[in-house]
Amino acid sequence: MDDAFPVNNVNDANSDDSGSEFSGFGPEDIPSDIEVPYKSESSESESDSDEEPSTEWTSRFSPLAFDNFVERPGPILPHDFDDELASPLDFFSLMFHPMMFAEMARHTNNYATWKMETEGRHDPKWTETDSAEIRAYIGLNIWMGCNWVPTIERYWSENIFKGNQGFKTVMTVNRFQKLNQYFHVSDRAAEPARGAPNHDKLYKIRPVIEHVSGTFGDSYTHGKQVVIDEAMVKFYGRNSMKQYMKAKPIKRGIKIWMLCDSNTYYCSKFSVYLGRQNNATEHGLAYNFVRNMTSEIRGTNREVYCDNYS
Structure with missing residues (x-):
């Protein structure tokens, strides 16, 4: 292959092709955020054939450390509120x-x-x-x-x-x-x-x-596991906010994003979807809603579950 396609060393200043249009474009001359080791073609250690990168799965994982969830889940009631006698x-x-x-x-x-x-x-x-x-x-x-x-x-x-x-x-x-x-x-x-x-x-x-x-x-204080999902309020009238979601039991109505406890199903936060807005979003609609719904629980070491909205 080398005889059929001779390659001149563009990094050699004494080369006969020093006036070539490719002069000055060696790997060391190209700015990059990624360091790539460069080997000269004249290096004795260079292999005649490229090695294929390894694509095998590995069972060796880096250890992951998470802080413990320390909040006490459950209702937050006034001091003088008796939940056993309350109506x-x-x-x-x-x-x-x-x-x-x-x-x-x-x-x-x-x-x-x-x-x-x-x-x-x-x-x-x-x-x-x-x-x-x-x-x-x-x-x-x-x-x-x-x-x-x-x-x-x-x-x-x-x-x-x-x-x-x-x-x-x-x-x-x-x-x-x-x-x-x-x-x-x-x-x-x-x-x-x-x-x-x-x-x-x-x-x-x-x-x-x-x-x-x-x-x-x-x-209410949520437990460790919380979920964000869409809910539908049945509505068949004329309204610009009305949505159609064929995968939901209620297919037509007003869509609401909800943050709920995964075990008790308590809803602590909700947001009514108003329809497509004119303002552009950097990461997408679902990303913004999830970020907004979890704004009060960030840094609390909870596990947040949601659908793949991509």
């Missing part, structure tokens, strides 16, 4: 503080006032609400999800087989419908316009999301 409502109050219902009442009253001023009329059936009534209103809505009937009015039916006596003792159907008309949990006056740089698709419920995101995380 479901007491646990509910740990997640939904009274101040949240007070804010809901304030925003509802403000919206009702703005609505009547905008329309230039007074609503004679409206009276201002308070935190206690809003809490009862939320409770009735939760129970409606557990005890479904065709229409809202049916809960207040005089028929003993159709109506619900508990609803009748809390408030009238007219008052419930009036709260439905004006109910708000955010400040309508501060809402960014659609198309504005700071427009938030979840602005109308953002205060509730931020509130429970804090209480969920403050009320």
